[in-house]
Amino acid sequence: MEENYLQVPEPEQALPDLSISSSQGVLQWISSVDHKQIGIMYLWLSVLFLVIGGLEVLVVRLQLAVPNNHLLSPEAYNQLFTMHGTTMIFFVLTPAIFGFATYLLPLMIGANDMAFPRLNAFSFWATFFGGILLYFSFLAGGAPDAGWFNYAPLNQYNYSSSPGIDYYCFGLLLSGIGTVSASVNFVVTILKFRIGSMSLKQMPLFVWMILINSFLVLAAFPSLNAALIMLLLDRQLHAHFFSSASGGSAILWQHLFWLFGHPEVYILILPIFGIFSEVFPVYSRKPIFGYAFVIGSGVAIALLAFGVWVHHMFATGLGNTVNNFFAASSLLIGVPTGVKIFNWLATMYGGAIRFKVSMLFAIAFLVEFTIGGLSGVSFAIVPIDWQLTDTYYVVAHLHYVFIGGSLFGLFSGLFYWFPKISGKMLDEQLSRWFFWLFVAGFNLTFLVQHALGAMGMPRRVYTYPNLPGWAILNLISTVGGFLMAIAVGLLIYIIVKGIRSGDKAAADPWDANTLEWMTSSPPELKNFDRVMPVKSTRPYRDYKRPEDADWKKPNKYGK
């Protein structure tokens, strides 16, 4: 090769190294099209933004710790909570989910890579630079400051003249394109790259949920993209989409945003349901209860997700007919979610449960997510919604589903798959400390916010008067927030320690059921040389226990 060409190192035998400074240099990571490396990069990206978004909200919580506080100016406060929400949703939860999917999907279906490896790399880098663009706004003269759902008219130039919201639009457009292209890749990989003997009804449930989720992404993200483009036209070319002063409509933004936004919250939870549907059976040593029902309720959620968006807009006065329709559909969508909770409970029932940290998170999820689900159902009742909308009750609800649901699922998945991804075991004792610290901190922070909301404390105000009870509840919330921060610090320590000096992991440390555990830990560059024929939903277990294989039991647990 000529000298002025850049030497791009090809990955050698196994994966280079889990740390960024690998034996082959950073360039090998940047140029990689291997699904395992890209998956790992997604996960690191998510950790990075988790720390940034967490620090932002710690400052916010400090500001709210005591009444009439002036640590932050109102402007800085607006920027920080906006960036916190946007970061956590688009650059923590989404990349973490896509990281697990990118890493595990080919392994679970017996493929050696994604259908379009280069597109896969493109998806990651689009997400990456989307996040960078969003954060560049701090340097460019001010971060976005109209909340993560960026309502009109606050998103208009007259109300937010710093370029922050333009960066919000560009950043989310770019990362949205990455998300959509990754989803296309997932669908094609699942449909075309399964090993020949694996029928759709034998796919691992995580794969099923990613499949359903990808269609959800493909249908939901375009309306966000359209809304962002319209907003950019408003701000840059003085179009009149959302400014009601000049013939536009502020409510149109809400329609377009929530037509994306409500499916988006299911986009952030369906893959998590998939993770739990892998974790519960393995640690309960039982097959999943009601395989078909998990899939069916997933499909039902995906379809209903497009019919509930107006419950974010009950307070905008759309009229009783509209409100009642969406109240009914919002109550309805609780049903398939409830079905899944019972699937997992029944999976645990009578099983020989091992309380590893991954399983602890899964069990904690059942409790916390049910609390979040119940407070969610209360919003479907229109009068309650009118009373509680835009208060801390909403904040409590959404954190119970995003943290108690999505993040707990990601932690559960992390502790379950970490040995596979890194080839090292995590310190179980310290991990338990992390679990209890985090769960305690989480409940301390957000349980009291239900009460604050019911007492009428509005969200998104930078300070509050010293009304009876408000000061102490807010202080408790702040203490809880710092407890969570300590827990996350501990988690990062555990991970780094695990990578540096953890015990070597066996190929199958949890006695699991699915194909990814057949490979070595970590997998070789080429995932599989050969895969045995899949005859049930638990192919690897069939292989390990041929005398007790699932496919020998007719009409039971998937044939």
Add this chain to the structure above:
Amino acid sequence: MMKLVIGTEAMFFVSLIMAFVYFSFGTGFKTQLLHHLDIKTTGVFSIMLFSSSFTYWRAEVNYRKNDIKRLKFWLIFTLILGIIFLLGQAREYSKLLHENVSISSSSFGTSFFTLTGFHGLHVFIGLIVIGIITCLAFAGDYNNSASSIISTVGMYWHFVDIVWAFVFLLVYVTPHFI
């Protein structure tokens, strides 16, 4: 894959169309629309775009028959029709701009330019892609291979045409009847 991309693109256009319909109920919207838009001229250019779908289909058929000479002919024909459509759109835009209808003039301008502009952008991208395959066809890339690219690009091109059918019906035709 192309089907999935088209699906997600279709949702994108649904959002833009929804915005157009939403604003079309506003006062003065229809009068402006009827006053400024010329259904006959745009109709002629629309026929150009629709027939480009036909010519592309002929290209696909000839490719399947391995008739590379005709493939090249129909590809160029498609390109020309697409370019004529875009020129027509440019002519219409400049006329509107001269009449002081722009994206910032009113909600009619805003929604009209956004909807038709994004369609135009899709036509433009389609033309670039078809241009590339035409070059490849002349370079001999398709002489004896069973590539799926011609039919994949075809799906996209037909999709862009179908979107225009909806847009044309909605923006140009319907206001004359309701």
